[in-house]
Amino acid sequence: MKIIGGKFLFSLLALQIFLIQSTLLFAKGGEGFRYDKDKITERKNLKDAYARFKKVYKPYNADQSNLKPEVSKQLEKLFTLTDMAVIEKVLLLEFIGKIHEGDLPRDTHYKNYYREILFEMSSLKLKDERLIKIREDLIKGINYHREVLDAWLEAARRDRVDRVKNASGLWVHYGTSAGDKIFYNLFYKFIKTNFKEEYPENIEALSRHLCVLVF
DSSP states (O other): HHHHHHHHHHHHHHHHHHHHHHHHHHGGSSOOOOOOOOHTTSSSSSSHHTTTTTTOOOOOOOOOOOHHHHHHHHHHHHHHHHHHHHHHHHHHHHHHHHHHHSSTTTTOOOOOOOHHHHHHHHHHHSSSSHHHHHHHHHHHHHHHHHHHHHHHHHHHHOOGGGBOTTTTTTBBBOOOOHHHHHHHHHHIIHHHHHHHOOOOOHHHHHHHHHHTTOO
16 A cells, blocks of 8 residues: 555656646746747747738737726737737648648648647636637637638648639638638727727737738
């Protein structure tokens, strides 16, 4: 019994050490983040990602907001996470292009961080009903776009991009318009109506955050 008890205590201690190490590792990218943010931003910075969509990176600023601090901070966190999704979208589009053009072997492994980003987003403890609505739409729209990227990558890997092209030769997927519609409606039909107390500069920043999510 003593041996079994000793093994149990050792295992418990090892688990505690592992959890502490994991917490420190995942927090590396910023306070409260469970994924390693640096692993995303070191692959492509946000200025470059925004430039792809002809936008300047000028994010929402919670410290210069007319909203309650607890609301503005959480809003800033939500759109920090969407910016990470923008980087993933750009990187995946570039990777898909390289696979299609034969610059990389078709079975080249690729790691994206969409799952970690969306898990972090869904784990935020939001109380404001407006933020809960924004999160719901963001996750729904991003997931539509993940379907697009998965389909295009699969087509490129199988050398069957003809299945995802229209008559004009453009790559298409129903998820592009479905996701884009969610982002447009979120800004024009919800944010502009329900955040009238926010400063215009920050409303404009939210517009940019959503514009770069659009395909």
